[in-house]
Every structure is written in structure tokens, then in C-alpha cells.
Amino acid sequence: xxxxxxxxxxxxxxxxxxxxxxxxxxxxxxxxxxxxxxxxxxxxxxxxxxxxxxxxxxxxxxxxxxxxxxxxxxxxxxxxxxxxxxxxxxxxxxxxxxxxxxxxxxxxxxxxxxxxxxxxxxxxxxxxxxxxxxxxxxxxxxxxxxxxxxxxxxxxxxxxxxxxxxxxxxxxxxxxxxxxxxxxxxxxxxxxxxx
Amino acid sequence: xxxxxxxxxxxxxxxxxxxxxxxxxxxxxxxxxxxxxxxxxxxxxxxxxxxxxxxxxxxxxxxxxxxxxxxxxxxxxxxxxxxxxxxxxxxxxxxxxxxxxxxxxxxxxxxxxxxxxxxxxxxxxxxxxxxxxxxxxxxxxxxxxxxxxxxxxxxxxxxxxxxxxxxxxxxxxxxxxxxxxxxxxxxxxxxxxxx
DNA sequence: AGATTATCTGAACGCGCGTTCAATACAATC
DNA sequence: GATTGTATTGAACGCGCGTTCAGATAATCT
Numbered sequence: 001x002x003x004x005x006x007x008x009x010x011x012x013x014x015x016x017x018x019x020x021x022x023x024x025x026x027x028x029x030x031x032x033x034x035x036x037x038x039x040x041x042x043x044x045x046x047x048x049x050x051x052x053x054x055x056x057x058x059x060x061x062x063x064x065x066x067x068x069x070x071x072x073x074x075x076x077x078x079x080x081x082x083x084x085x086x087x088x089x090x091x092x093x094x095x096x097x098x099x100x101x102x103x104x105x106x107x108x109x110x111x112x113x114x115x116x117x118x119x120x121x122x123x124x125x126x127x128x129x130x131x132x133x134x135x136x137x138x139x140x141x142x143x144x145x146x147x148x149x150x151x152x153x154x155x156x157x158x159x160x161x162x163x164x165x166x167x168x169x170x171x172x173x174x175x176x177x178x179x180x181x182x183x184x185x186x187x188x189x190x191x192x193x194x195x
Numbered sequence: 196x197x198x199x200x201x202x203x204x205x206x207x208x209x210x211x212x213x214x215x216x217x218x219x220x221x222x223x224x225x226x227x228x229x230x231x232x233x234x235x236x237x238x239x240x241x242x243x244x245x246x247x248x249x250x251x252x253x254x255x256x257x258x259x260x261x262x263x264x265x266x267x268x269x270x271x272x273x274x275x276x277x278x279x280x281x282x283x284x285x286x287x288x289x290x291x292x293x294x295x296x297x298x299x300x301x302x303x304x305x306x307x308x309x310x311x312x313x314x315x316x317x318x319x320x321x322x323x324x325x326x327x328x329x330x331x332x333x334x335x336x337x338x339x340x341x342x343x344x345x346x347x348x349x350x351x352x353x354x355x356x357x358x359x360x361x362x363x364x365x366x367x368x369x370x371x372x373x374x375x376x377x378x379x380x381x382x383x384x385x386x387x388x389x390x
Numbered sequence: 391a392g393a394t395t396a397t398c399t400g401a402a403c404g405c406g407c408g409t410t411c412a413a414t415a416c417a418a419t420c
Numbered sequence: 421g422a423t424t425g426t427a428t429t430g431a432a433c434g435c436g437c438g439t440t441c442a443g444a445t446a447a448t449c450t
Contacts, residue, residue, distance in 0.1 A: 165356025
């Protein structure tokens with residue numbers, strides 16, 4: 001027996017990526033075997049290699065796609081009117097986007113070390129791009145006298161770390177909904193960089 | 196050939212833990228083999244089992260010891276005069292302690308998922324203890340009207356995430372020394388919860 | 391209907407894994 | 421200098437790993 005009825009690469013490919021993302025996020029890249037991924041997809045291990053040259057590349061493509069989507073999604077957010085509005089937009093965007101893709105976020109922050117040097121550099125570069133987006137907002141605000149941040153680079157890293165931490169405790173259906181979380185974090189960020 | 200001259204359990208035990216902490220932090224728990232640890236210690240793999248019943252317990256004991264030391268170290272910090280002084284002490288303590296033990300911090304935040312449920316619960320409980328220390332400071336400050344934090348639990352998690360993030364970018368001998376980093380973060384935290 | 395192509399199976403490859411244990415070498419004690 | 425106890429070796433256990441590939445099946449094309 002080989003191919004099952006109705007199986008196609010347009011289905012299997014995305015399914016492999018979704019399953020891999022989920023399992024990598026839950027158990028860690030090194031702890032998940034190609035056979036486990038294949039089993040969850042409903043396919044033999046060898047079939048995975050129709051869709052990825054090797055395990056590390058599978059991880060890299062997940063991370064790369066996530067970072068690309070993150071940057072594209074932020075760039076699609078309407079530019080607010082001035083640094084304050086743009087900062088608020090950034091805070092709310094980052095929380096919303098990260099909660100929507102908790103698994104991919106987890107991966108991007110935890111499994112970078114499983115990439116070879118070249119792949120690592122690519123992801124690291126995209127991350128720096130994203131951080132620079134925020135840093136620019138902060139710097140603009142400082143210039144206009146709206147913000148007081150003694151070190152805009154450190155401030156942007158601090159803010160991103162704080163916002164990303166939401167994914168470690170937020171649970172759907174819990175005490176707070178997403179908008180309430182956004183309000184709380186925006187309040188803290190706004191004050192943290194206030195002039 | 197068996198034991199080498201001068202080898203004793205008082206030396207090998209701590210060395211195993213130090214090597215394991217370092218390798219786990221660098222490559223991840225699942226990606227490091229007992230043979231790699233043994234090789235770095237200068238011993239055969241079997242000898243590790245004189246010091247730990249299995250690999251997971253080795254990880255658990257590293258995490259447990261780290262959390263115990265974290266709580267003990269914070270409790271040894273002189274209680275400041277009022278919530279503002281205590282918050283400043285917390286911020287500077289957390290940064291200093293985490294930078295001193297970057298490997299253990301990394302482990303504690305990334306390899307929890309490799310523990311069984313009981314071991315996981317123990318570490319999780321200690322972490323919650325630590326978070327509660329900060330939350331109490333915030334709550335006291337809110338009561339006294341010094342702080343404005345709409346949700347002290349979320350605020351404490353946000354602050355800890357922000358502070359812990361220092362370990363991901365700080366490099367010894369870089370542009371900023373530890374005190375300068377402490378100043379920047381204290382400035383942000385102070386304002387973030389300001390009334 | 392027959393040939394071709396895309397998709398997948400199932401078995402195999404060599405290797406390293408966590409862990410166990412009898413044998414052994416050294417240190418301490420008598 | 422013999423005995424005892426501790427620290428360690430080195431080989432072995434069964435198992436699962438990532439990856440490859442010839443063969444089988446289903447869909448598509450002519």
C-alpha cells in the first residue's frame with residue numbers, strides 16, 4: 001500500500017509544518033523525532049523528506065516564515081499619528097500577534113540554538129529588524145521630547161521582553177481577555193518611557 | 196585502569212553539575228548526552244550514575260538548587276525602607292543575580308518542559324514564590340498610594356520578564372556595565388508603576 | 391487503455407542513546 | 421603488607437534516531 005486516497009502534497013506539506021511547529025514548541029526540537037511528526041501527520045517517516053531536506057531545515061523554515069509574517073504584519077499596521085500613537089500600536093500589535101501564534105513565538109525564542117551558523121544569522125537578522133522598528137519609534141519620541149529613554153536600544157529590548165512574556169502566562173478564557181491585557185501592558189509601557 | 200590519582204567524589208560531583216549546567220544551557224537538555232557530560236568531566240559515562248539516578252534528576256537538581264539559591268539570596272537582601280526602596284532593591288538584585296548565573300537562569304526558563312509532572316510542580320511552585328515576593332512589594336506600594344498598577348500580578352510578571360531579558364543581550368565588557376544596566380532598568384520600572 | 395508522474399511505504403543503514411554491572415584500581419585502615 | 425571500601429572503567433543491553441531508497445500505488449495525461 002502506498003498513497004492513500006485523496007492525499008496530496010498541498011495537504012501534507014502544510015500539515016507537516018503545523019505538526020512540527022506544535023510538537024517542537026511543546027517538547028523541544030531535539031526531543032521530537034521525525035517519526036513522531038510523521039505519525040501525527042499520518043504518514044511514514046520517509047515521506048517527510050519529500051517536503052524537507054532534513055530536520056534542521058524544517059525548523060529553520062518554520063522560524064523564517066514566522067519572522068517574515070511578523071515583520072509583514074507589523075508593516076501592514078497603519079502608521080499612527082506620532083510616536084505615542086505608534087508606540088501604542090506596537091504594544092497592542094505585539095501582544096495580539098504573539099498570542100495568536102504562541103507556538104511559533106515560543107519556537108523563535110527557544111530553538112535558535114539548534115540552527116547552524118548561517119541559518120541562525122538569518123533569523124537573528126530578522127529579529128534585529130523587528131527590534132529596530134520599535135527602537136526607531138522610541139528614538140523619534142525622544143527627539144520630539146515625548147519620551148525619556150536613556151538608552152533607546154536597551155529600552156526597546158526591555159519592552160519587547162516584557163511584552164513577549166505575556167505568552168508564558170496568558171490562557172484563553174482566564175481572568176483577563178486580550179484587550180484587558182493590552183490595556184495593562186500599554187499603561188506600563190507608556191509610563192516606562194514617559195518624559 | 197579505573198580511578199585516576201587524586202579523583203574523589205567531592206571533586207567529581209560538583210564538576211558533573213557544573214558541566215551539565217553549562218552544556219544544558221548551551222545546547223539544550225535533550226541535545227546533550229550523558230556521554231558528552233562525562234567526556235567533559237573526564238570520566239566514563241557509567242561513573243555519572245554514582246552521582247545521579249538518571250538524567251532528568253540531574254536537570255531537576257540543577258533547577259531546584261538554582262531556585263533555592265535565588266529565593267535565599269533575595270531573602271538575604273536587607274529590606275529597604277518602604278515599597279519604593281524595596282522595589283529598587285528587587286530590580287537591582289534580580290539583574291545582578293541573573294547576570295551572575297546566566298546559565299542557570301536560561302535553564303530555569305527553558306528546560307522546565309523536560310521535567311516530569313512532580314518535578315515540574317516543585318520548580319513551578321518556587322518560581323511562583325519568587326513572583327509573589329515582587330507582587331507583595333507592588334501591592335504594598337499601591338496601598339500606600341506610591342504605585343499605580345491596575346493588576347499587581349500581571350505587573351510583577353511583566354517586570355520579571357523584562358528584567359530577565361537582560362541575560363539575552365548583555366555581554367561582559369560591552370558598551371554598558373552592570374550598574375549602568377541596573378540604572379536603565381530601574382528607571383523604566385520605577386516609572387512603569389508610578390502613581 | 392496504456393504510459394507517466396506524483397506521492398508514499400516499508401525496510402534497512404550505521405550510529406548514538408540512557409542505563410546497568412561485573413571487574414578493577416586506588417586510598418585508607420589495620 | 422594485607423584487607424576493606426570507594427571511585428571508576430569498559431563493555432554490553434535494547435532501543436530509537438535521522439536519513440536513504442527501491443518498490444508500490446493512485447492520479448493524471450495521451
